[in-house]
Amino acid sequence: MPSVEQLLTSIDGYREDMIGALGELLRIPAIGPENGGDGEFEGARYLRELVERCGFDDVEMFDALDERVRLRLRPNVVAKKRGSSDQTVWIVTHMDTVPPGDLDTWNYPPFSPRLVDGKLYGLGSEDNGQAMIASLFAAKALNELSPAGRRTMGLAIVADEERGSEKGIKFLIREGVFRSGDIIYVPDYGVPDGSVIEVAEKSLVWLKVTVEGKQTHASTPAKGINAMKVGSRFMTFLLDHLAEKYGKTSEIFMPPNSTFEPTKRLQTVGNINTVPGEDVFYLDFRILPDYDAEEVLKTVKKIARLFEERTGADITVENEQTTSAGPPSPTDNEAMKALVSAIKTVREVEPVARGIGGGTCANLFRLAGFDAYAWQTVDEVAHSINEYSKVDNIVGDAKVFAVLMASLCYPSEFGLE
Template identity: 45%
Template sequence: MELEKLCSKVESFREEMVKTLCDLIKIKAIGPDNGGEGELDRAEYIHGIFENWGFKVERYDSKDDRAKGGVRPNLVVRLCEKEDMERIWIVTHMDVVPEGDPDLWDTPPFEPVIKDGKVYGRGSEDNTQPLVSSMFAVKALKDLCIEPKRNLCLAFVSDEETGSRYGIQHLINLGIFRKGDYFIVPDAGTPQGDCIEVAEKSILWIRFIVRGKQAHASMTHQAINASREAMRFLLELDSTLHSRFNRKNELFLPPESTFEPTKRESNVENINTIPGRDISYFDCRILPEYGIDSVLEVVENVVENFNSRSEAKVSYEVVQREESPPTSVESKVVTLLKDAIKLVSGVDAKPVGFGGNTCASFFRKAGFDAAVWSTVDGKAHQPNEYAVVEYMIKDAKVFSVLPTL
């Protein structure tokens, strides 16, 4: 009976949910590390909605002078104020990545467009769709005055896209969460909603600096071309890492470790100058079978070997590293989530691994059980990113059912 009431109530929010999604897309919540002002405007918008609904909102700012207002805000909302209740958390992030090349978009990235049951815009899927789902799940429970078996708590965090130092790590360090809490992080998924992520690959970001000698492009005898040497080095490193760490684990998709050259910083502004410095980055997602230190040992060997053969010199630094234990497939959060998904959509969800890095990894490192689940088409960080309205509605139903099971 409660299931039918909750599903019906969530359905009644359809237009309001789409409007909220569109309003949030318009707020450009890009973090300072990616050239933006941060999440303050989004946080204030969300704060205002919950206050209008009659919820108490707790705000935990992390100081960051680069951001608007000098802070990176984090919000917490609880269905009940009973301190002795078991607590299940849904954690979403407010920040989004930059739009990338605007010419690759069919519509302006921060002007939402509704078409064929989808809402297009940067951040629509990652992470605004599940963020809105969580908001209206707790509203449905409150409006129906349902007495839950456990408290449903929501956290809306900053800085997920650039390391979570000002977001979920800040909340964990403050002691907001307590022993026995468990967490759902709806930051990855499938179109069928049939995969519950219980393990993440380790993440390693590395910055490589290749130093050569700058000269006029016509005076090659006076130069050491850092760009050319960087390309040689990066290809050599790429080949070595893939050959040395080649195991497969079918829990994950893709099933192998990935080592991808990604960002390259601008070296010279004009065409007719040979660059004397080149800066490049690798994004590595490493299976749990391997340790990050073993990868770094190989990187060090490749750097030393290359430097012994090249007139250019390579150095490197670790930009980010994260590794965390898996969550048991028998844990309460996985069991409850599987039951809720089955009740709402009839789907038998299975445990999987994930190559990305989410807030769940920080919870697992802190000793908490966390599961990653949502229903998405996997358009995060892509041009023409979109959210699917039906997915947003369905996931809100699943979230609303969780405290009643």
């Protein structure tokens, strides 16, 4: 019977291979067309070869058609080690990166990875190369030690995460790759000591409010309608009303309440003695998953109508962006307990479940009816200049993924029951 010790030792033995594999990957740009790139095709070709060498039963490509890139396809790599049950434990990572920005500001060129003081620098190293390589070598270690499992172990390496996932996760969900009852881990969120597991998100709503009044001289305000006065009154009344009406709290979130904030405001008139005829401002809402974001939007529009009637101004509310949050994933089930236990074993920290303000692709799975958990150990340098991944985190997270998969897919083989 193989032991967890053996598993951890084989992962330590992969240290140099993991650095090498991630380094190779970072040399290949994988940027989506909306970000001015040509997609993930080249990176996927390299990855597929790598995945083929990791001992899976089958490796399948799911190519989404995309006319905007050179080869007209956005590749997704799906690898499986079959167990006696079809229920699959997935680790989902993404190939694509954001654009590098101003190349001159990088100390190490973004596509020429450099290992300095235990950190591998390069665009996409933390987001999401580290977790991809870690999950791949975790699976390799398991595949070398265990012939057959209870559940199926799956890795999905996807395209198009940075700009909406239409050709990546959403495409794979539509293709039926993930099945009801599957367990999903998305290592695309984390903190430096690996102690936070993201289990929920708030819905995000961005609104643009335009108040049209009537411009006039400031000495005769009654001849006009002061749009800024109407806008300000509307804004403060609205935000107080929303905070009260949608006032639930949830302890897994920081802050625990929904938030309703005015953010950007456009300049009104350029001089002091004119009553402005137009006021334009923006609102950023982060709403607990207990509430329906569409219903909040309806409330905003209802109050806008009230202020229109009361003031004679026109108030237009435009939806700049809405991302609804799926239901929080449970924290008392086997999926969560196995992750907590793997983190404790390897990282020796006591992990906590958290909800965040919004923004991971775990939410796409929750919206589609799956439980999804986001966890990894990172310095939170994704999307920044001089992005890096700590080699100790690649190795440590590979160990956590290996123990996690061992306890869910091979519990009797590893004595983890």
